Amino acid sequence: MKSFLITLVVLMIQFVSFSQENYFTTSKCKTSTNERVRKNCIIKEIQQFVDKNYDVASVMAHAQSGTNRIYTRFTVDATGQVSDVQAKSSAFQLEIEAIRVLQTLPRLIPVSKNGKSVQEQVFTLPIIFEVNTTEINANERLTGN
Numbered sequence: 001m002k003s004f005l006i007t008l009v010v011l012m013i014q015f016v017s018f019s020q021e022n023y024f025t026t027s028k029c030k031t032s033t034n035e036r037v038r039k040n041c042i043i044k045e046i047q048q049f050v051d052k053n054y055d056v057a058s059v060m061a062h063a064q065s066g067t068n069r070i071y072t073r074f075t076v077d078a079t080g081q082v083s084d085v086q087a088k089s090s091a092f093q094l095e096i097e098a099i100r101v102l103q104t105l106p107r108l109i110p111v112s113k114n115g116k117s118v119q120e121q122v123f124t125l126p127i128i129f130e131v132n133t134t135e136i137n138a139n140e141r142l143t144g145n
Contacts, residue, residue, distance in 0.1 A: 069128050
């Protein structure tokens with residue numbers, strides 16, 4: 001019998017902004033006037049959302065022992081909705097769960113330039129988690145059963 005210890009860690013989010021002045025924001029982060037502080041707040045909010053909502057148990061059987069990476073890309077449109085979510089990983093089931101989680105991201109406050117909503121903004125989000133297997137029963141280890 002094996003026990004799985006899984007830790008979900010979102011390492012970073014990269015913004016591809018196509019020359020916009022601002023990033024999308026959340027209601028919690030919108031009061032920050034400093035762009036760097038606001039960007040860090042947004043990253044933290046998305047990380048917490050993914051940590052809370054990514055159902056590791058549902059994909060554990062498909063994850064590899066060790067580091068698992070899911071590269072995601074999504075668009076935030078002019079209304080603040082997440083759309084066009086794409087994912088790439090070693091297992092299709094990991095991708096499906098990543099897409100599900102990002103599609104449930106609450107509506108965001110869209111990017112604005114000169115006071116008007118910008119059509120869309122594209123972001124990449126690598127989701128990385130570790131799967132560590134530990135054998136509980138020493139007899140299984142010795143016999144291979």
